[in-house]
Amino acid sequence: MTPVLATLAEAWSEVRVHKARVVLSLVGVFLAVFAMTTVTALGLIVAQVQQEQGERYGGRPATVAVTAYDPQTGMPPAAGEWDAAVTDLTGRYGITGTASIAHEETRFRLPGGTRSVQTRRVSPSYGPLHRVEPVEGRWLREGDRDSLAPAVVVNEAFLGALGVPDLSTRPTVVISGSRPVRAAIVGVVREGHGEELLAYRVDRSAGPWDEPGPADPAAMAHGSSTLELWVPPEQADEVMAVVANDLGLALGGAQVDAYRQDSEGLEETLGLLRLAIRGAGTVVLVLGGLGVLNIGLVTVRQRIREIGVRRSFGATSSRIFSAIMLESVCATFMAGLGAVALSVVLVRSLPLESLLNGGVPLADTPGFPVAAAVEGLVAATAVGALAGLLPAVIAVRARVIDAIRF
Numbered sequence: 425m426t427p428v429l430a431t432l433a434e435a436w437s438e439v440r441v442h443k444a445r446v447v448l449s450l451v452g453v454f455l456a457v458f459a460m461t462t463v464t465a466l467g468l469i470v471a472q473v474q475q476e477q478g479e480r481y482g483g484r485p486a487t488v489a490v491t492a493y494d495p496q497t498g499m500p501p502a503a504g505e506w507d508a509a510v511t512d513l514t515g516r517y518g519i520t521g522t523a524s525i526a527h528e529e530t531r532f533r534l535p536g537g538t539r540s541v542q543t544r545r546v547s548p549s550y551g552p553l554h555r556v557e558p559v560e561g562r563w564l565r566e567g568d569r570d571s572l573a574p575a576v577v578v579n580e581a582f583l584g585a586l587g588v589p590d591l592s593t594r595p596t597v598v599i600s601g602s603r604p605v606r607a608a609i610v611g612v613v614r615e616g617h618g619e620e621l622l623a624y625r626v627d628r629s630a631g632p633w634d635e636p637g638p639a640d641p642a643a644m645a646h647g648s649s650t651l652e653l654w655v656p657p658e659q660a661d662e663v664m665a666v667v668a669n670d671l672g673l674a675l676g677g678a679q680v681d682a683y684r685q686d687s688e689g690l691e692e693t694l695g696l697l698r699l700a701i702r703g704a705g706t707v708v709l710v711l712g713g714l715g716v717l718n719i720g721l722v723t724v725r726q727r728i729r730e731i732g733v734r735r736s737f738g739a740t741s742s743r744i745f746s747a748i749m750l751e752s753v754c755a756t757f758m759a760g761l762g763a764v765a766l767s768v769v770l771v772r773s774l775p776l777e778s779l780l781n782g783g784v785p786l787a788d789t790p791g792f793p794v795a796a797a798v799e800g801l802v803a804a805t806a807v808g809a810l811a812g813l814l815p816a817v818i819a820v821r822a823r824v825i826d827a828i829r830f
Contacts, residue, residue: 432617450759453807456711458763461800463704465771468793476555482686483523483553483652486660489685490651490667492678500649501675503628509674510651513667521654523550524627531558531600532623535587539599541621545649548626553654560612562589568610568626577624585621652685660684704804717811724748724815731819745816752812753805760804767800768792 493500501671514522523546530543531805535634552557558577568575569570576597578586586609595609607625616622655663664682672680680808724731731744771792 442556450755452711453756453804454759454763454806455603457760457800457804458767459763459795460803461767464799465767465793465796466794475484478687479555481554483524484555484654485685485686486655486665487553487655487686488653488655488660488667488682490506490653490671490673490682492671492680495677495679497592501678501726505559505675506649509671514653514668519653519655519662519663521549521553523547523553523654525550525626526649530623530625532582533600533604534585536585539621540583541582541623543623543625545627548713550652553652556613556655559614564624564626565610567628567712570706571608571629574605574607574625575610575628576607577613577768578609579616579620579622581614581616581619582621582623583609585619615821642787656658709805717778717814721815721818724819728819741820745820746817748819749809749812752815753808756808756811757801760801763804764800768797 425524425794460720483489493502500507510522510524523578525547526545528539528543528545532541533536543727545562548566548568559580561577564575564577573596576599578597583590583595586595586597588609591609591612596606598604598606598608608738613622613624653663664684668680668682734744
């Protein structure tokens with residue numbers, strides 16, 4: 425252990441003695457590691473953002489969507505029958521990742537008059553499955569099903585049409601129908617195109633306002649819903665076949681369609697993106713390493729007399745080799761450490777949500793990828809070892825008498 429520490433101390437002292445030369449030779453490595461680490465980190469973050477955007481619309485891998493209807497009338501099964509069949513199915517196969525969604529038009533009383541708004545009746549689990557993150561307030565939760573006032577999550581255009589700047593005043597809105605009811609707006613999401621109004625409501629409620637009336641056709645359509653199952657990707661095909669068969673039998677011969685809703689090729693695409701980013705970073709780093717190698721070759725020629733004197737005083741070939749090699753390794757490691765630190769500061773200071781996700785909060789806010797920092801340090805050390813190998817070999821092969829005469 426002592427010889428190793430002594431060699432490292434000697435290498436570090438050489439770096440300090442020749443600091444002007446070392447600094448000049450490490451400019452390329454510093455910039456290369458900084459570029460590689462920054463590009464790799466941003467690439468990994470972009471890949472995560474792209475993954476979240478895909479999952480926001482299609483669900484996480486693998487999301488299986490299930491719909492059912494009468495093949496003769498085209499009508500969906502009764503809500504009670506559908507819920508019982510789904511509960512039996514998920515309990516029998518131990519499927520815990522489930523969500524439901526139904527689309528309807530709900531009439532809301534806004535300052536400009538009553539307007540029909542596209543509404544999604546969803547289960548509270550729909551938010552985590554689709555990575556829905558409100559920009560203000562909260563998402564729907566289980567307790568909203570028993571609340572005396574319906575909870576509504578709206579988009580920013582809806583809030584603007586209501587004439588409310590934010591949720592600080594605890595805004596409410598009246599839902600029209602056979603039984604008008606005042607709903608509490610609990611969250612705001614950044615969705616929709618332009619002035620399109622959008623609202624989310626909980627899928628079912630104990631309140632009387634969810635009971636369809638003869639003059640409330642929107643509520644009549646509430647029973648038509650899509651079941652979403654979150655299953656392992658390798659079991660998706662088997663789950664689709666089993667669900668279609670079992671639900672069809674449980675619903676008395678209804679037509680049951682099951683299909684994958686998430687982007688099946690997303691993982692492969694993101695994998696290729698990460699590979700391309702690492703490849704580009706490696707090329708940049710190799711170019712920086714060539715600069716270190718060239719300067720190392722020139723330097724060892726200039727230090728040949730010093731090497732000969734050390735050999736004449738008893739320095740072994742292994743000691744000369746390790747000293748030259750570790751001098752390069754220590755220098756590039758310190759350059760890599762500084763480059764990684766600067767990269768962390770830069771990436772952490774960037775407004776990633778505004779630049780990459782349109783201002784929508786990320787469900788899993790990415791920090792600086794540890795893999796990028798580790799890769800940067802390992803790459804800097806490896807470049808130092810490779811760049812110091814050839815000069816170290818030349819130093820060892822120099823004959824003592826020739827080195828002294830040089």
